Amino acid sequence: MALLSILTPVLAAILCLVIGFMMVKSQQSEAPTTAEGKTKGASKTPVRPWVDQDLQDDSEITTGGGDDNDWDDSNEEEDLAHVPYSPPRYLEEKMLQRSKDFYTLMNQRRTVRFISPEPVPREVIDNVILTAGTAPSGAHTEPWTFVVVSDLDMKHQIRLIVEEEEEMNYRQRMGDKWVTDLAKLRTNWIKEYLDVAPYLILIFKQTYGMVPNSKKKTHYYNEISVSISCGILLAALQNVGLVTVTSTPLNCGPQLRHLLKRPVNEKLLMLLPVGYPATDATVPDLKRKRLDDIMVKI
Amino acid sequence: MALLSILTPVLAAILCLVIGFMMVKSQQSEAPTTAEGKTKGASKTPVRPWVDQDLQDDSEITTGGGDDNDWDDSNEEEDLAHVPYSPPRYLEEKMLQRSKDFYTLMNQRRTVRFISPEPVPREVIDNVILTAGTAPSGAHTEPWTFVVVSDLDMKHQIRLIVEEEEEMNYRQRMGDKWVTDLAKLRTNWIKEYLDVAPYLILIFKQTYGMVPNSKKKTHYYNEISVSISCGILLAALQNVGLVTVTSTPLNCGPQLRHLLKRPVNEKLLMLLPVGYPATDATVPDLKRKRLDDIMVKI
Numbered sequence: 001m002a003l004l005s006i007l008t009p010v011l012a013a014i015l016c017l018v019i020g021f022m023m024v025k026s027q028q029s030e031a032p033t034t035a036e037g038k039t040k041g042a043s044k045t046p047v048r049p050w051v052d053q054d055l056q057d058d059s060e061i062t063t064g065g066g067d068d069n070d071w072d073d074s075n076e077e078e079d080l081a082h083v084p085y086s087p088p089r090y091l092e093e094k095m096l097q098r099s100k101d102f103y104t105l106m107n108q109r110r111t112v113r114f115i116s117p118e119p120v121p122r123e124v125i126d127n128v129i130l131t132a133g134t135a136p137s138g139a140h141t142e143p144w145t146f147v148v149v150s151d152l153d154m155k156h157q158i159r160l161i162v163e164e165e166e167e168m169n170y171r172q173r174m175g176d177k178w179v180t181d182l183a184k185l186r187t188n189w190i191k192e193y194l195d196v197a198p199y200l201i202l203i204f205k206q207t208y209g210m211v212p213n214s215k216k217k218t219h220y221y222n223e224i225s226v227s228i229s230c231g232i233l234l235a236a237l238q239n240v241g242l243v244t245v246t247s248t249p250l251n252c253g254p255q256l257r258h259l260l261k262r263p264v265n266e267k268l269l270m271l272l273p274v275g276y277p278a279t280d281a282t283v284p285d286l287k288r289k290r291l292d293d294i295m296v297k298i
Numbered sequence: 299m300a301l302l303s304i305l306t307p308v309l310a311a312i313l314c315l316v317i318g319f320m321m322v323k324s325q326q327s328e329a330p331t332t333a334e335g336k337t338k339g340a341s342k343t344p345v346r347p348w349v350d351q352d353l354q355d356d357s358e359i360t361t362g363g364g365d366d367n368d369w370d371d372s373n374e375e376e377d378l379a380h381v382p383y384s385p386p387r388y389l390e391e392k393m394l395q396r397s398k399d400f401y402t403l404m405n406q407r408r409t410v411r412f413i414s415p416e417p418v419p420r421e422v423i424d425n426v427i428l429t430a431g432t433a434p435s436g437a438h439t440e441p442w443t444f445v446v447v448s449d450l451d452m453k454h455q456i457r458l459i460v461e462e463e464e465e466m467n468y469r470q471r472m473g474d475k476w477v478t479d480l481a482k483l484r485t486n487w488i489k490e491y492l493d494v495a496p497y498l499i500l501i502f503k504q505t506y507g508m509v510p511n512s513k514k515k516t517h518y519y520n521e522i523s524v525s526i527s528c529g530i531l532l533a534a535l536q537n538v539g540l541v542t543v544t545s546t547p548l549n550c551g552p553q554l555r556h557l558l559k560r561p562v563n564e565k566l567l568m569l570l571p572v573g574y575p576a577t578d579a580t581v582p583d584l585k586r587k588r589l590d591d592i593m594v595k596i
Contacts, residue, residue, distance in 0.1 A: 080582040082582055085581045087408075096421055099538050127401045133592045135532070228525050231531075234433070236400055240397045277384070286378055288431060
């Protein structure tokens with residue numbers, strides 16, 4: 001009791017300091033630095049012991065940004081001239097057929113770990129990246145960078161970094177309830193496809209940009225924007241018959257960013273090995289939810 | 299100095315307590331409740347004064363989850379039988395043409411606020427939602443719920459909630475550096491299309507699920523997964539000639555969740571009004587970055 005009565009007021013004082021510290025930091029929007037793990041606030045570190053720092057969307061920590069609710073109609077574009085917009089319009093039968101065909105195509109998409117080393121036409125990859133770049137983004141900031149790696153040595157260095165982190169993650173989590181068999185796990189941290197796939201696409205989110213006056217310009221909703229862009233990228237890959245493994249490498253974002261010489265405002269969001277499926281490729285026989293399980297009509 | 303020398307060990311002790319407390323909480327995955335604003339930790343509240351609580355991806359706050367780096371190859375599916383996978387393979391010329399055609403289609407997509415009230419075939423919307431449901435997700439949790447609203451009264455109630463919050467957001471942020479003209483802003487918080495569009499699609503992320511033993515099952519990377527699903531949904535809409543406004547309503551997630559009677563584990567991520575573009579629709583004359591500005595070759 002005596003000890004507690006001493007601790008209580010001190011605890012209050014320290015929490016106030018921490019709160020003040022965090023508020024100042026977030027207002028200076030130094031959050032990206034925080035995510036880099038360079039200057040971690042005492043109140044942040046313990047909260048996220050395992051999560052990949054690069055998966056925190058720091059932009060949302062800053063104030064403002066609510067003005068961008070309609071993403072591509074941000075204040076910054078209200079000064080732009082408006083032009084007529086009349087996209088192709090399809091008859092209802094045609095519309096229905098197109099909706100069925102696209103569903104059939106996308107429903108064939110699967111995460112495939114068995115990727116063929118066969119070369120893939122570079123121009124196809126360029127078009128896939130261009131397509132991903134058509135995604136909407138908060139205030140039309142287009143906060144994405146797609147690093148396409150085909151260099152054998154670089155792919156191997158990426159594999160080593162990812163596998164080292166993966167093995168650590170698994171070993172550190174051996175106590176976890178759903179981690180039971182080390183032999184089984186081992187197969188999980190070996191990523192042969194990172195060497196084999198003709199292309200590795202590393203997708204970075206730009207948590208902030210630089211404006212002429214060299215001030216930081218926060219990219220609101222950058223993580224959601226880049227994830228939406230990834231969805232369009234996955235559709236573009238499926239459309240040309242290529243496969244990938246949707247992965248978010250845990251904790252190795254900073255190392256990979258340094259390896260690929262990306263600036264500090266960019267955080268790794270996804271790593272996609274891309275290629276044709278191997279001729280003997282297999283996938284787990286999983287099912288998808290039915291329409292009634294994912295849609296509610298009102 | 300004396301004071302410091304007394305505080306230092308105490309600070310260490312208190313931080314340990316905080317760490318333990320947070321880890322226990324996160325293991326019980328009570329984070330979603332936190333996001334609801336019911337039990338805010340002192341270390342969280344001040345950090346995010348403005349952000350929509352529903353945009354926090356609480357799953358990443360919990361421990362574990364690193365095992366899901368390869369999303370659809372999570373431990374939970376390792377017991378599933380593997381089946382051969384051989385999707386259609388296209389000749390290089392065909393591949394290249396398909397990649398160009400899909401880019402052309404997606405590059406025509408624009409955020410359109412002028413939506414026609416004309417009815418849209420229900421079955422087309424169903425297929426679009428089905429297509430969005432083919433997205434990959436952490437541990438194949440498929441953590442999405444698509445609420446499709448066509449009821450006139452419900453659409454209007456949604457509009458009232460969104461506009462009220464929008465107006466508050468703008469007024470409260472009048473001091474903001476890039477908020478200069480109230481008259482101009484006013485046009486931003488009027489969302490007529492929420493009444494006019496034949497369908498409103500509200501996309502919820504399920505931050506956790508329930509397993510048979512009625513324990514909470516954390517949905518890792520649920521925000522990224524649902525955002526990717528949104529990207530595929532936008533592609534599916536564009537493919538049938540429908541338009542939308544990509545929006546993330548600030549701060550009204552909880553109100554809309556209650557209005558739509560969604561469970562507490564679901565958080566609103568996006569609100570998409572969907573329909574044909576109005577015949578006199580216009581869009582800001584904005585440009586997209588060039589390939590060299592978004593892609594890096596290594």
